[in-house]
Amino acid sequence: YYKQKNTTTPLSDDDESNSLLQFYYLIDYFDLDLVNLQRGWNTKAFALLVVPETELLILDADVILYQKPEIFFGQQSGYLRSGALFYHDRSKPPLSYDLHTYVNWICSFSPSGGSKLSSRIPHLFGKSEHLQESGVIVLDKRRHYKSMWAICLILGREDIRNYIQTDHMYGDKEIYWSTFEALKEPYEFAQYYPGVIGATLTTGFTSSTTTSVPILSN
Numbered sequence: 001y002y003k004q005k006n007t008t009t010p011l012s013d014d015d016e017s018n019s020l021l022q023f024y025y026l027i028d029y030f031d032l033d034l035v036n037l038q039r040g041w042n043t044k045a046f047a048l049l050v051v052p053e054t055e056l057l058i059l060d061a062d063v064i065l066y067q068k069p070e071i072f073f074g075q076q077s078g079y080l081r082s083g084a085l086f087y088h089d090r091s092k093p094p095l096s097y098d099l100h101t102y103v104n105w106i107c108s109f110s111p112s113g114g115s116k117l118s119s120r121i122p123h124l125f126g127k128s129e130h131l132q133e134s135g136v137i138v139l140d141k142r143r144h145y146k147s148m149w150a151i152c153l154i155l156g157r158e159d160i161r162n163y164i165q166t167d168h169m170y171g172d173k174e175i176y177w178s179t180f181e182a183l184k185e186p187y188e189f190a191q192y193y194p195g196v197i198g199a200t201l202t203t204g205f206t207s208s209t210t211t212s213v214p215i216l217s218n
Contacts, residue, residue, distance in 0.1 A: 024050045035156045041134070041172045042161065045151040054142050060135035072138045078188030083143035086177050088193045089130035097129040102168035102178070133194065134173050144185055151179045 026032060026043060029050050037043060044058060057072050059065075072079065079085035141148060154175060155161050165171065180187040 026050060036158050037155065037161075042155045044134075044172065045148065045155055045175070048139065048141065048148050049152065054140060056137075056139050056141065058137040058139065063135050076138065076190075078190060079138045079140075082186035082188045083140035084147075084176075084180060084185070084187035085138040085190060086187060087133045087136050087190045089128075089133035089173060090194050090196075091128040092130050093128065097169055098167055099129045099131065099169060099174065102164070102174070130170065130173055132173050132177050132189075134171070134176060137176060144180070147176075147180050147183050147185050150183060151175055154179065 024047065026046055030046055032038060032043065032046070037046075041060070048056060048058065055073055057069050072085070074080075076085055139148075154164070155172070164175075169175070177187060177189070
């Protein structure tokens, strides 16, 4: 989707490669200026409400898929069971965001024994300031309309949005699973954690020699 109408170039009707693409202008549906929400990751939740399809795969612009997207809907058991599949972010020591306090607050809304946190996430408490990578989200709107509206309510309140994203999380990373948790709606995290393939290049302070250091995972 594109929010800024005056910056988009209309697609040609003769361009066959674009025949499956549809663009929705959020300003036709929401007054985002009213809540000072003109662009960026926080607008993704509003786009979920606008798109008419019921089963959605939400991808950030920098996501590259190596398999067909259909496998997310037909072969991911977590999605089939819950209608909402989220992915883990890399672990990162708490430096800037107090996610631990935020998670404890969210847990206070969940009944004892009814929380996904009880089996999946506690070992990360105080050890990482990131839990979810929100660049890939698989969602069935028919099963989770309440959570979708709640996420938009949180992000649509500038005071709440600024408080959460200033002190407790980076961007929209933790908004999705935490809202599902608070509303006690079913969701699942993918079975595997992220890894890194490649190498880092390091240069010494006293030498111009560059060394390649292999990386397998985080």
